[in-house]
Amino acid sequence: MNTRGPAIPGLRLVPFRGLRYVPDRVGSLSAVTSPPYDVVVRPDGLHHLESADPHNIVRLILPQGESATARHEQAAATLRRWRAEGVLAPDPEPVLYVYEQRGDGILQRGVIGALELSEPGDGIVLPHEDVMDHVVEDRADLMRTTRAHLEPLLLTYPGDGGATGTHAVIGRTVELPPLLDTTTEDGFHHRLWAVTDPGDRAEIERDLAGHQALIADGHHRWATYLRLRREHSAPGPWDFGLVLLVDTAHYPLRVRPIHRLLHGLPVADALAALTGLFRVRTVEGPLPRALDALAGAAAEGNAFLLAGDGAFHLVDRPDEALLARTVPADRPAAYRSLDATVLHAALLGEVWRVPDDDPSRIAYIHDTAAAVEQAERHGSTAVLMHPVREGLVRDLARQGVTMPRKSTSFGPKPATGLVLRGLDLG
Known part of the structure; x- marks a missing residue:
């Protein structure tokens, strides 16, 4: 993951050493998770999450303080302390992760990994909404200070509907014992697996190379990834961003307003x-x-x-x-x-x-x-x-037309706190 090479023809998702909660060091995995930072209703939801467990991830994604600098430095100090105390620990080797959510009549499965970043003009990752500069700057400063990707973006792509490639790997993987299994307060059941077999990873890589993805959730974080990549001329971890990729041919998302x-x-x-x-x-x-x-x-x-x-x-x-x-x-x-x-x-x-x-x-x-x-x-x-139709969102994105900010809410969104990416871990 340390070489900035030529422009990529399609999606390139690589393994990384996930940073995850150690179950014995927290009250429960469900008590330390959170919705994405921009879904938390403040202040009520924020206070509820902070009181759920002293190690709830909301203390990293929405730290409290008198200034932006103070908030972000507090998040970085908290992350360092939790790692030093063994509350969060890295997995032993770089892997891709299969992630499953089930609830409210929905079954969603996808792959979490570090996605090689591409510029908007490349047509590989398609944004469909405008962003707010002050939010991008806030997220960028948080990522700079913590040197971590704290929650994955949600990206979708329409697979070919067949039984090979990424879908086949996911099907084989979910038959194995998961790394974690928890049910969050909203009633959704979450499971996570590591994809360790080199053949499976190669099959995913070949499959994704022929696809483009739509940003379903996380436009500000994607814009943040690109801003931080431009700040670093040398190849390195800033060339990749933490994402969840979902094949909507097999697992269609809901679109809400x-x-x-x-x-x-x-x-x-x-x-x-x-x-x-x-x-x-x-x-x-x-x-x-x-x-x-x-x-x-x-x-x-x-x-x-x-x-x-x-x-x-x-x-x-x-x-x-x-x-x-x-x-x-x-x-x-x-x-x-x-x-x-x-x-x-x-x-x-x-x-x-x-x-x-x-x-x-x-x-x-x-x-x-x-x-x-x-x-x-x-x-x-x-x-x-x-709500607007997903097909219309994708059609506009392919034309390079972005919708007004916060036009859609795709879901279910991945729970924040199940796997993080520390940029010092590769």
């Missing part, structure tokens, strides 16, 4: 600003019933559900003149008609004047009920979204 919480904007003010620009109707709850109304409206055009005042307000049928002057005309029709495009270009950009990259004005929340609850608690507005 990411909702917006608009700080300091009461629902009454948000609705008043829509007069003459959108149709607004109050729809009956509870939340699942209101979401059904949103789904019905979204099947006919752009639609959003506003909440935060104890009721649900369906917003649809945008004014064509508003769209004409706010939505970029130089993008494909599929992009211009996205709910996220209309939300960011027309509603946030012109009607409500909310900067979509200012964390003091807007938060991005994956959990629907949490978005509504926080809006009601703080007198803010929750904008609930309807």
Whole structure:
């Protein structure tokens, strides 16, 4: 993994020495895991995870402190201490890992490894969302300081549907005893295996070399990987990034929306600003019933559900003149008609004047009920979204068109804390 060679023709996933929790040194594996850093609902979810176990991974991915520098140095010190105390220990040799999640009617399996990085123009790894510079810089500084990849990105690729290659290796591997087996608080069952056979690893390498991947979750971390690689001219561990690759031909993911919480904007003010620009109707709850109304409206055009005042307000049928002057005309029709495009270009950009990259004005929340609850608690507005189809996401990505930031949430996402990558370990 120490040679920066010519451009790679496809995906190149290499083994690494995973850094993993030692079961005897923690209360339980489930108590030290976390959702990805950007899914944790703060502060409630953060406090819950911190109290679950003193060694919960959230202390590394979301360290607390008075400044960014203090937070990141604290995470690095915590990581060094846990390694010195034997709470985290590296596996004896570099391997690829087969990872399985099962729950809520879903079975997902994929391979975790260190992926050789490629630039966006290479067409090997396809981003589909814009990123926020301040988040990339924060993640970059955390990785620089800890010298570790603390959680894998989720990448997908459409396999050929056959019974050979990576899928065959996964099938053989899951028949063996796993390295770990745990059930997390959300009810998902997680298992992890090491792929140690050189023939199996070669079969995976040959199979992946013919594929490109879509970033399903982790755009900011991918942008961080690329930024840090550019900072290091010499070949080394920065040329690779920790990822989970899932073949959606065999294990299709679910696509869910990411909702917006608009700080300091009461629902009454948000609705008043829509007069003459959108149709607004109050729809009956509870939340699942209101979401059904949103789904019905979204099947006919752009639609959003506003909440935060104890009721649900369906917003649809945008004014064509508003769209004409706010939505970029130089993008494909599929992009211009996205709910996220209309939300960011027309509603946030012109009607409500909310900067979509200012964390003091807007938060991005994956959990629907949490978005509504926080809006009601703080007198803010929750904008609930309807999910976009995976096929549309991939089509736009192949055209080089990125969607507005936080447009999709693919899942299930890998649990954070099951395997880390220390950059000093290769």
